[in-house]
Amino acid sequence: MRRRTRRALTALTALLVAATLAGAAVPAQADPLPGVEPTVTATVWANAPTTAEYRPSWGYTATNTEGGVLIRRTGTGAYTVVLEQAPVRGGVPHVVAYGSGPVFCTTAGWYRSLVAPDLLIQVRCFAATGAAVDSRFVLTYSNARWTGDGRFTWFVTDQAAPVGMRTLPATYRYDSVGGEIRYERIATGHYRFHLTYRYDYSFPMSHVTAVGSTGVHCQIGPPDMHDVWCRNAAGNLVDARFAVTYGNKVDLLGHSTGPRMHTGVLYGEQADGDGVVWGENWNSTLPGFANADGRHLGTGHYEMRINGTGAAYGTAFVNAFRNDFDRPPHGYCAVAGWSPVGLSDTLVTVRCYAYLGVPANLNVRVSYTTWPAA
Template identity: 30%
Template sequence: MTLVVTAGMVALVPSNAHAAGSRGFAYVWANQASSALNTPYTPAGSYSRNSTGGVNTVVRTGVGQYTVRLPKLGLSGGTVHVTAYGATSHSCNVAGWAPVGDRLDVRVRCFTPSGSRANTRFTASFVNTAYLGGRFGYLWANQPSSSSYTPSTTYQFNSSGATNTITRSGVGQYSVRLPGIGSAAGHVQVTAYGDVTARCKVVNWYPSGTAQIADVRCFTLGGALRDTRFSFTYARGTGILRTTPAAYAWANQPTTAAYSPALAYQYNSSGSTNRITRQGVGVYRVWTPNMPLGYGNVQVTAYGADSKHCKVDYWTPSTGIQVRCYTASGTLADTYYDVSFAR
């Protein structure tokens, strides 16, 4: 047996394991929150995909603890995002990801607002790419207390070929710098990392010279700033998995009944214009014309300097993508957010 330590996870890999899997992408909707312990199940096929053709599975290992298994994607690297699903105020983190033979295992943890682990449905996405060109980047922010550093080069990517860096300006406050892909446009997703009671979100993003800067804040579940590792993705004119069909939007008018988000910060691979309607306090529907919402994956990140957070409630072709946003204590609240769809 060989001991492998990567991305905060430890795995024993048999010495005769298959060759490492290919680069690629995968996603799941983990739709059985209380499945039998330590018994893998296959998520709904319309909402699960693996670029290698492998069949993804999910296993619940304890209350609010899950492992998503992605066959043939067992390379070290890439990035993962996780969003809690449903009408509760629960939230979910990525606790780690690592290869086990030629399979990639992604660990997920879900919590109530008070910090108790809770069985929860969720969506998860993974991408590991080497394709240069366009404006796309990701990283794993793995040194939460460092004032300035280069994140793990194994777990970061920049489509310009440059190296991403991070600076910390205070407790739980970070600036991500992605050289060579700056523009006053695009989309950001952020997910807190680790078996910790924390949430992270994007505060803003903007160009600085040719670099893209994105400010991130991380909080305890109670709403206090805290140093936390996180995963981060920036995309412009492409989905967060670099696949099509895909769409994204920055929901920048949280109290408006119906509007089209700022064009520079929305994308629809069909060429259509996305729209958002407000259903009530903290409840929104995102309309992405010509997107196959009977399939695919949705990720949501709250936007702004406060501790509010958002999740996906559901998505269907007839209703669009429904998003719910909450205060730290779990009360519905109007707020900005970023939402992404990928098929």
């Protein structure tokens, strides 16, 4: 990931005065914002899971604000990511575990600090059993509301068990196409969201993160579908809130120009014996859909070589997604690593697990972006 811009590097980093809001709503309505809310984007690689408080390396963490990023460990598997000088509300964060073990993470809440112009994002990480566990993770945040070309949509549900079709309040959602965002609960743990229809010409990006402080993980349907299923650590469907980012010709932060970006899938359920795993892909540097190569390295273990996106800094993000007919196994995936490879490519490594932590060949979406315009 690219470090901060030169302008941001010259700014003094303000120290946060500690404040705790137990059970804060998502997104919180802490206090009125003066004027137009600024656009804030950030990507964070939290790499010191047992450290009480630290600032992650700017080599793998970036924000467009004048402030810094601070990470506090508040308990086993519990963290608060502070985006300093980010006086915003709304938007959505996403989080995924980083490493080679069966760990998944949620966002427990995000809110504007009452004592500083900062955004606080709470993260919880869980072992395969559902017990809290310390873990590295990758976090992204964006409240972007304009992207130029392409489509960019984000929202967070405000109820785990809505009755009938529910229209989200304006502060909980954004869609560059316009119109309302609605969702409904089809059955326990099964939801469907509804966006303004528009025929999109490139392969869509879609990521989902469970919202809450218990061990729940959510999977979205195949990338052109709008269904979400949420399960606990044992794999049982449970009602939960969740956040979604959806779009095309954009990255997970809402950029449509500038960074090199990629989104694509690996159909792990169809991995064959010759080590190849295929799937549709799109990136900003090469035309068409044949611009990434997937390799099956073992059960639930993949690597994707993304052509044309090689840069000194970037961020990878992954989600497991459902197959068409709800065949088992279900589960979750983690980012195992990413790095430049060759002269111009990026190699992203992924690990996937069925519930209770057994390695499994799951379908996985991989998104990658450089920062800010490499």
